[in-house]
Amino acid sequence: MTTLAAPARARYVQDYGVYAAVLALLLFNALFTDNFLDLTNLRTQLVQVAPVVIVALGMALVIGSEGIDLSVGSVMALAAAVIPLYLGSGMWVAIAMALLAGAAAGALNGTLVAVVNLQPIVATLALLVAGRGIALVLADGQLKQIRNPDLLALGRDQVAGLPVVVWIAILLALMVGAVVHRTTYGRQLVAVGGNRAAAHLAGLPVRRVLIVTYVLCGVFAALAGVLATARLTASDPSAIGNLMELSAITAVVVGGTPLTGGRIRVLGTVAGALLMQLLRATLIKHDLPDSTAQLVQAAIILVAVYVARQRRTR
Amino acid sequence: MTPVLEVRAVTKRFPGVRALDAVDMAVLPGEVHALVGENGAGKSTLIKVLTGVYQADDGEVLYRGERVSFARPLDAQRAGISTIYQEVNLVPLMSVARNLFLGREPRTRFGLLDIGRMNRDAAETLGRYGIDVDVTRPLRSTSLGTQQMVALARAVAIDAKVLVMDEPTSSLEPREVRTLFDVVRRLRDQGLAVVYVSHRLDELYELCQRVTVLRDGRVVHTGPLEGLERLALVSHMLGRDIGRVRREGLTGFTGEHAATANDTPVLRVEGLTKRHQLHDVSFDVRAGEVTGLGGLLGSGRSETAKAIVGALPLDSGSVSVDGRRLRRPSPAAAIRAGIALLPEDRKAEGIIPDLSVRENIVLAAMPRLARAGIVTRARQDAIVEMFMTRLRIKAAGPEQRVAELSGGNQQKVLLARWLCLHPKVLLLDEPTRGIDVGAKAEVQKLVDELAAQGLAVVLISSDLEELVEGADRVVVLRAGAVAGELVGDEVTEDAIVATLVAP
Numbered sequence: 001m002t003t004l005a006a007p008a009r010a011r012y013v014q015d016y017g018v019y020a021a022v023l024a025l026l027l028f029n030a031l032f033t034d035n036f037l038d039l040t041n042l043r044t045q046l047v048q049v050a051p052v053v054i055v056a057l058g059m060a061l062v063i064g065s066e067g068i069d070l071s072v073g074s075v076m077a078l079a080a081a082v083i084p085l086y087l088g089s090g091m092w093v094a095i096a097m098a099l100l101a102g103a104a105a106g107a108l109n110g111t112l113v114a115v116v117n118l119q120p121i122v123a124t125l126a127l128l129v130a131g132r133g134i135a136l137v138l139a140d141g142q143l144k145q146i147r148n149p150d151l152l153a154l155g156r157d158q159v160a161g162l163p164v165v166v167w168i169a170i171l172l173a174l175m176v177g178a179v180v181h182r183t184t185y186g187r188q189l190v191a192v193g194g195n196r197a198a199a200h201l202a203g204l205p206v207r208r209v210l211i212v213t214y215v216l217c218g219v220f221a222a223l224a225g226v227l228a229t230a231r232l233t234a235s236d237p238s239a240i241g242n243l244m245e246l247s248a249i250t251a252v253v254v255g256g257t258p259l260t261g262g263r264i265r266v267l268g269t270v271a272g273a274l275l276m277q278l279l280r281a282t283l284i285k286h287d288l289p290d291s292t293a294q295l296v297q298a299a300i301i302l303v304a305v306y307v308a309r310q311r312r313t314r
Numbered sequence: 315m316t317p318v319l320e321v322r323a324v325t326k327r328f329p330g331v332r333a334l335d336a337v338d339m340a341v342l343p344g345e346v347h348a349l350v351g352e353n354g355a356g357k358s359t360l361i362k363v364l365t366g367v368y369q370a371d372d373g374e375v376l377y378r379g380e381r382v383s384f385a386r387p388l389d390a391q392r393a394g395i396s397t398i399y400q401e402v403n404l405v406p407l408m409s410v411a412r413n414l415f416l417g418r419e420p421r422t423r424f425g426l427l428d429i430g431r432m433n434r435d436a437a438e439t440l441g442r443y444g445i446d447v448d449v450t451r452p453l454r455s456t457s458l459g460t461q462q463m464v465a466l467a468r469a470v471a472i473d474a475k476v477l478v479m480d481e482p483t484s485s486l487e488p489r490e491v492r493t494l495f496d497v498v499r500r501l502r503d504q505g506l507a508v509v510y511v512s513h514r515l516d517e518l519y520e521l522c523q524r525v526t527v528l529r530d531g532r533v534v535h536t537g538p539l540e541g542l543e544r545l546a547l548v549s550h551m552l553g554r555d556i557g558r559v560r561r562e563g564l565t566g567f568t569g570e571h572a573a574t575a576n577d578t579p580v581l582r583v584e585g586l587t588k589r590h591q592l593h594d595v596s597f598d599v600r601a602g603e604v605t606g607l608g609g610l611l612g613s614g615r616s617e618t619a620k621a622i623v624g625a626l627p628l629d630s631g632s633v634s635v636d637g638r639r640l641r642r643p644s645p646a647a648a649i650r651a652g653i654a655l656l657p658e659d660r661k662a663e664g665i666i667p668d669l670s671v672r673e674n675i676v677l678a679a680m681p682r683l684a685r686a687g688i689v690t691r692a693r694q695d696a697i698v699e700m701f702m703t704r705l706r707i708k709a710a711g712p713e714q715r716v717a718e719l720s721g722g723n724q725q726k727v728l729l730a731r732w733l734c735l736h737p738k739v740l741l742l743d744e745p746t747r748g749i750d751v752g753a754k755a756e757v758q759k760l761v762d763e764l765a766a767q768g769l770a771v772v773l774i775s776s777d778l779e780e781l782v783e784g785a786d787r788v789v790v791l792r793a794g795a796v797a798g799e800l801v802g803d804e805v806t807e808d809a810i811v812a813t814l815v816a817p
Binding site: 181182183184185186187188190191194195197198199200201202203204205262263 | 623625644645646648649650655657662663664665666667668669673677678680681684687688689731
């Protein structure tokens with residue numbers, strides 16, 4: 001790497017650093033952590049990271065549009081609260097209604113950002129606060145046990161050795177990758193995030209693109225809420241998705257997507273989520289206190305943002 | 315009389331440009347001194363050197379006879395040089411009175427703000443300037459004129475000796491302009507020196523005693539304004555030797571397209587009106603012709619172009635293409651109707667820096683090149699390759715990031731973006747500004763070819779030579795209104811300048 005100029009090197013680190021870090025952590029654990037490479041353990045790690053990945057994929061789209069969505073955790077709670085209300089009509093109806101709630105939340109966010117022209121951080125802050133409140137009202141403030149066998153199976157079953165939840169995350173990642181790189185919507189999204197004024201003058205449907213983006217993010221968050229509820233075997237709107245917005249943003253940023261928009265790294269986002277998950281697992285397995293884990297996470301976020309900043313000043 | 319503020323041989327360099335080149339200027343107490351010049355002439359840089367935003371690389375700044383070097387704007391302000399910017403730099407949410415006394419509020423015996431006294435004093439001060447306003451209201455809720463007056467009153471209250479006003483009237487009502495001028499004259503009579511920057515010739519002649527004209531970072535004229543013909547002033551600004559217009563220029567244009575021109579207009583612009591910006595702008599553009607839009611900076615050229623494509627909301631007016639009026643104007647609707655605009659600010663409104671050359675070219679055409687919302691690379695690649703060859707875009711390849719290209723090549727990428735839509739009308743806002751000579755000639759040649767092929771082209775340019783060489787007819791704008799239209803042989807630099815300044 002010595003031949004690269006400093007900006008090019010920074011770009012290289014931003015683009016591939018996260019994969020190197022994931023590999024390094026895996027290697028470290030393979031050597032120094034007992035039973036880390038056990039299938040059971042790896043499966044646990046993947047199951048735990050799956051909801052974060054799903055939410056982070058939606059977040060990556062929003063961040064690519066030069067926005068941010070703080071409401072994802074609350075939308076998860078909202079979806080969790082909606083499920084028990086409709087489980088009587090079967091699992092699919094309940095899931096559909098939960099996703100619809102997520103879409104509605106996203107449509108509200110998108111409208112506030114694209115039509116009312118609020119700053120994304122403010123627009124979605126409203127739903128961060130209100131969403132969980134609504135969820136608690138819907139659920140009467142109570143935790144509700146899930147007894148629907150279909151939904152419980154969704155959280156428990158495995159296909160080809162991997163939990164269904166993990167498969168869903170993998171499929172969504174592939175889908176989002178294809179959408180970003182292969183569809184007009186995806187390319188227009190990146191263009192809007194890169195230079196909104198230019199996109200507008202080029203006749204792009206800027207408002208529609210932004211609203212669709214927030215709707216997708218809301219639906220993804222709702223899906224994560226559904227899956228988390230199925231895993232937990234209970235709908236718990238007061239706890240589910242707490243601080244999820246921060247985990248998702250971290251995964252996106254660590255994965256090399258700049259907060260300034262105009263660039264979306266889907267695989268990087270998945271790796272970013274994996275990195276944070278592995279990091280926490282590693283520290284826990286080596287009996288380091290949670291506070292240390294938080295400090296290390298903070299350090300990694302700072303490095304990621306610093307690398308991104310360096311590139312922008314070129 | 316000794317100047318209160320003087321610059322001697324001041325030079326300021328930026329990477330690649332010499333923004334000020336041995337500039338001399340002296341401002342006397344009790345005069346309003348006009349500072350004029352076109353875009354990029356160095357006015358803003360000079361003001362920033364005077365007010366401590368920049369430091370001169372060479373030369374010296376003398377204030378009240380002593381050599382000074384202000385490290386920051388605050389130092390200049392403390393010394394008595396106040397600046398009133400286009401956008402008023404006050405605190406919008408605080409009350410009018412608070413703004414007037416910001417940083418020197420009257421206190422009570424206990425060190426608390428004496429709000430009663432502050433409000434009384436503020437009302438009295440503003441009253442003296444003929445401003446009757448509730449001083450307890452937040453500044454934001456008052457008119458822009460009042461905000462300017464508060465800024466002025468504040469400058470005077472802090473005992474300023476020099477007042478720098480950078481286009482203070484650009485968003486004021488005529489009545490507010492009157493009041494402002496009255497106050498400026500009164501301050502002048504009290505011995506204040508005012509440096510006044512404006513593009514409005516009428517204002518300069520009404521208010522100013524002397525003028526300094528900058529062009530390309532040099533002083534090209536300085537002296538009393540009285541007795542200086544408008545024509546002479548404008549020719550100083552534009553750097554044209556009036557009366558000796560060279561027909562054979564340095565541009566890449568070849569001449570007229572009248573042979574291919576058609577009489578029925580493709581684009582008809584009627585009565586575009588937008589408060590403070592456009593006043594009843596109407597003109598026609600024919601196929602196979604280059605229609606120039608001329609005018610000084612701030613005359614409404616870019617605003618007209620933006621309005622035509624629906625990017626500037628209008629109070630009234632209409633745009634029709636081939637006789638069909640555009641309803642609900644928006645850039646998307648204009649593109650559907652066949653109008654494309656190459657915007658003036660390439661970086662801010664043109665390129666998407668992180669995307670590739672290919673994606674920047676197909677940006678607007680993407681939906682047309684896709685099947686069911688799925689991008690088809692084969693179709694894109696064919697078009698991109700065609701335009702990269704035709705426009706001779708120099709890039710490592712279609713996948714290079716557009717931000718890494720030179721200005722001229724970025725401009726060609728943007729031209730390709732519009733041409734691949736096969737527009738009927740192409741609006742070009744300063745298409746050759748800031749690009750190198752070679753690319754400039756290529757772009758000019760291309761404009762010629764496009765018109766010859768039957769496209770209706772609107773060319774906006776501050777470069778008179780480019781306008782005269784390139785355009786078959788020129789619509790001259792002044793203060794947001796059409797001042798005249800020149801056709802065929804009438805299109806000369808003389809005639810354009812004469813129309814610019816005609817009373």
